[in-house]
Amino acid sequence: MSPTNSTVMLEVKDLNKKFGEVHAVKNLSFEVKKGEILGFLGPNGAGKTTTMRIITCYIPASSGTIKVSGMDTVENDLEVRKKIGYLPESTPLYNDMLVKDYLQFVGEIRGMRGRALSSRIDEMFHVCGLTKMATRPIGNLSKGFRQRVGLAQAMLNDPQLLILDEPTSGLDPNQIIEIRQLIKNMGKEKTVIYCSHILSEVSATCNHIIIINQGSIVASGTADELTAKMNKENRYVLRLKADKSAVESKLKALEGVARVQVTQSAEWTDAVVVAQDNQDIGEKIYKCVFENGWSLAELKRESASLEDVFTQLTRGQ
């Protein structure tokens, strides 16, 4: 049983969901393997939350099948739910309850009892940094702590599949980094689906990214693969101290250069060099600068960021 890492944890096939006239999810198919963190990316209203609700058995699909570790979500409804931990968007919690009572309740509902439950709750307090908050009412917690209670709730039963719907929305940058680290740690053993419309989030934490728009997948791959796809041309940006015309003519003469654009300001000369056929000409450019004795302030390769990919793929069609 060695190749456990390659086992498929979640299998979504031809998923469709219609709300009356609205076709919210269209023929969605994807797989998530064990130990993978899947970034589920899309603009607001793309169908992310609907898809998550279907996977968590909250609402049924109009058509299509979902299997969680080989079990169908319709036939084995209750069994599947036991394997999933879910943190919905906006982190709904019972504000009246104390943090520890809440986790106790969630544990009982999830079929955990007695000492196993209380030691697991202690563990969650520790992992999520909630120990000091145990006897506070949830309603009094700050947003960051609420989010941790939400995560503790989702992880309480040690789920094999963890679904997080925008887990960092409304948090400050420090909290985001903490939560991200938490998720990364979990992703080592568990399968995580991470929904977000914040790209830096997803590219920082996920092994695999799916971008959806208007209910269907528009791109899928690792962060690097996605950006590579979008890189139609290699651009180099330079900032020099040199004469404009000299820079232009020397750079144009280089092998593999398609276009050069030079602008001059009071202090600096800025050049943008576009390579032919995606060649890597960074070294050549540097040599040219060096040989001509120009003083160089900046040389960098510009590539499409995930943001560019995202906007290009999902801009209102």
Added chain:
Amino acid sequence: MQNILSIFKKEFKAYFLSPIAYIFITVFLIVTTFLFFQGFFIVNQADMRAYFGLLPWIFLFFVPAITMRSWAEEKKMKTLELLLTWPVKDFEVVIGKFLASLGLLIVVLLLSLTIPVSIAIIGHPDAGQIVGQYIGAVLMGAAYLAIGLWVSSLTENQIVAFILGVVFTFVLFIMGHPFVTMVLPSALVPLFTYLGLSGHFDSIGRGVIDSRDIIYYLSVIGFFLFLNVCSISSRKWE
């Protein structure tokens, strides 16, 4: 079964975590005790018929106040979405919530036992009659609760849930009243009399427990709990 118990415990506790239970208990006891003892010494009879005559009207406003929050709040706070993705069946949640609200009602009725105790000190009431009346009150209250819970599941606004709860129970209460039945075609009169909540409480109010009344109340409870399960499961309908 375990799930129902967990939900029951959580919901029952929740009443006491918010001011609802305390306000409810205090106001209920003050109002009912005051109204009852106002006439008690004038009539000068050691029984509680006047008390149980009041109760259907008092319940009309107090019971929807217990239930208005149950589902409406869960919907508004979106906790329902999380609750229903845990490994519980919809009906287990419905029954757990119903039993918790019934628990609160029973607590209130137990606290009102000060009245029969006071009467027993100054007179000689018929204990059997009072026990019967209390059982009847629990049954009727449970029917009101089932209606109130169902109404609460239809909206995410607690005020709407309260007002609709009052309206629904009032309609069901008044249905069998002579006031309504006298304008109906005579063929429908027995049906309305049977369906109305009030007729079934009259005999209970006298302390007479008839199996027909018990069956009636149990079917009202069952019917509205069923509607409640339907309205919670309706998210799954196309």
